[in-house]
Amino acid sequence: MPVRSSTTGEPEDTPVPQRLLAVATRLFAERGYDRTSVQEIVEAAGVTKGALYHYFGSKDDLLHEVYARMLRLQQQRLDAVADSDAPVEERLRAAAADVVVTTIENLDDAMIFFRSMHQLSPEKYKQVRAERRRYHERFRALVEEGQRTGVFSTATPADLVVDYHFGSVHHLSTWYRTDGPLTPQQVADHLADLLLRALRP
Amino acid sequence: MPVRSSTTGEPEDTPVPQRLLAVATRLFAERGYDRTSVQEIVEAAGVTKGALYHYFGSKDDLLHEVYARMLRLQQQRLDAVADSDAPVEERLRAAAADVVVTTIENLDDAMIFFRSMHQLSPEKYKQVRAERRRYHERFRALVEEGQRTGVFSTATPADLVVDYHFGSVHHLSTWYRTDGPLTPQQVADHLADLLLRALRP
DNA sequence: GGCGGCAGACTAACCAGTCGGTATGTCGGG
DNA sequence: CCCGACATACCGACTGGTTAGTCTGCCGCC
Numbered sequence: 001m002p003v004r005s006s007t008t009g010e011p012e013d014t015p016v017p018q019r020l021l022a023v024a025t026r027l028f029a030e031r032g033y034d035r036t037s038v039q040e041i042v043e044a045a046g047v048t049k050g051a052l053y054h055y056f057g058s059k060d061d062l063l064h065e066v067y068a069r070m071l072r073l074q075q076q077r078l079d080a081v082a083d084s085d086a087p088v089e090e091r092l093r094a095a096a097a098d099v100v101v102t103t104i105e106n107l108d109d110a111m112i113f114f115r116s117m118h119q120l121s122p123e124k125y126k127q128v129r130a131e132r133r134r135y136h137e138r139f140r141a142l143v144e145e146g147q148r149t150g151v152f153s154t155a156t157p158a159d160l161v162v163d164y165h166f167g168s169v170h171h172l173s174t175w176y177r178t179d180g181p182l183t184p185q186q187v188a189d190h191l192a193d194l195l196l197r198a199l200r201p
Numbered sequence: 202m203p204v205r206s207s208t209t210g211e212p213e214d215t216p217v218p219q220r221l222l223a224v225a226t227r228l229f230a231e232r233g234y235d236r237t238s239v240q241e242i243v244e245a246a247g248v249t250k251g252a253l254y255h256y257f258g259s260k261d262d263l264l265h266e267v268y269a270r271m272l273r274l275q276q277q278r279l280d281a282v283a284d285s286d287a288p289v290e291e292r293l294r295a296a297a298a299d300v301v302v303t304t305i306e307n308l309d310d311a312m313i314f315f316r317s318m319h320q321l322s323p324e325k326y327k328q329v330r331a332e333r334r335r336y337h338e339r340f341r342a343l344v345e346e347g348q349r350t351g352v353f354s355t356a357t358p359a360d361l362v363v364d365y366h367f368g369s370v371h372h373l374s375t376w377y378r379t380d381g382p383l384t385p386q387q388v389a390d391h392l393a394d395l396l397l398r399a400l401r402p
Numbered sequence: 403g404g405c406g407g408c409a410g411a412c413t414a415a416c417c418a419g420t421c422g423g424t425a426t427g428t429c430g431g432g
Numbered sequence: 433c434c435c436g437a438c439a440t441a442c443c444g445a446c447t448g449g450t451t452a453g454t455c456t457g458c459c460g461c462c
Contacts, residue, residue, distance in 0.1 A: 115319075119233065119236070153398070156394065156395055157391070163372060167368040168368030168369060169368070171367060172368075182361075190361050193357065194365050197398065199398075200401070
């Protein structure tokens with residue numbers, strides 16, 4: 001007979017490392033990184049510290065894993081969209097909407113990302129910032145392309161435009177509720193629309 | 202001869218409570234609330250724990266004071282702008298730019314606000330959220346007024362528009378550098394302009 | 403001679419990470 | 433076909449260090 005090893009709803013047949021990561025993600029998002037003890041994580045995952053330190057080098061590593069997963073996902077999605085051969089305004093619209101949808105679909109990760117990034121160890125922090133910058137630059141290139149070819153207004157520097165949009169993405173984890181009136185896609189369409197409207201010449 | 206009671210640059214003739222608050226604000230912004238110990242705060246302020254707990258009930262109180270100060274300031278500035286009798290698009294532009302300028306001028310407070318709000322005790326957290334919502338609603342009323350009178354597009358719900366703009370304000374503490382190329386006023390003008398352009402019918 | 407303003411030692415509760423130990427599995431040789 | 437050697441996966445008590453908050457008492461001013 002299967003043993004209920006955990007008080008939470010995590011399925012106990014998923015491999016231990018994934019289970020630890022999933023539980024840690026949830027707890028970090030709920031209580032914050034610093035206020036979540038390693039003991040709480042292992043209890044919620046139905047294992048002990050020995051198991052956690054068998055698979056992860058440190059608590060910090062756990063946090064870093066969350067970031068790596070999310071960065072990988074978003075970068076590859078942006079690359080796919082930006083590499084298409086649609087007109088630049090359609091590529092920007094798709095990219096702007098896509099980052100909103102994936103952020104909402106991983107709201108816990110996003111929350112952790114923006115609230116706990118500075119609690120990573122200095123080297124890991126630098127690494128995450130660097131990958132984040134690559135993402136930012138790819139996005140900015142789309143805006144600049146549109147400005148060069150005259151389909152977007154040049155009234156605002158491209159950097160500022162990108163920060164403007166990412167600000168709203170960042171903010172999603174603060175106000176978006178899964179049980180609210182708008183679906184992720186609707187929110188994404190609206191936010192992408194606001195961006196494109198602001199860029200009209 | 203005056204005693205250098207502190208290793209930091211805090212003037213030692215300002216009253217102890219204000220000095221503690223100033224030091225705590227700086228440290229919270231630098232290291233985060235959880236990673237700043239009460240011991241560090243009192244040492245940087247050149248006093249001891251006895252002094253801190255004489256003026257403040259808890260570490261949490263210190264954090265709450267930072268919020269109260271900032272919320273008071275922004276609410277009264279918004280009220281002043283919104284109550285003027287200029288056309289609604291001018292009032293919204295002024296409000297949108299003003300919140301950017303005051304946020305940049307108090308970047309430490311803003312950083313703490315968005316990163317550490319959820320570390321307040323539940324009651325204080327609720328109180329801060331309630332005041333924040335009042336601010337949000339006053340701002341939204343401006344957007345709705347413009348939409349009703351036909352000077353703003355109704356393509357996007359007013360709530361979303363406000364969240365879009367506040368997202369970028371929120372984000373400022375992540376990317377804005379005092380030694381960067383843009384003055385606070387220039388950033389504010391650009392961001393307000395993006396908002397107004399997005400709202401063109 | 404009392405009182406606000408503060409000092410600083412103290413406590414009780416944690417917490418991240420370690421380490422010796424155990425159970426289960428795998429593989430090569432005799 | 434079995435046995436020992438080694439590896440992987442995990443357990444849980446323990447350690448050294450840190451923390452918020454308390455408390456007793458001193459000191460100078462009214």
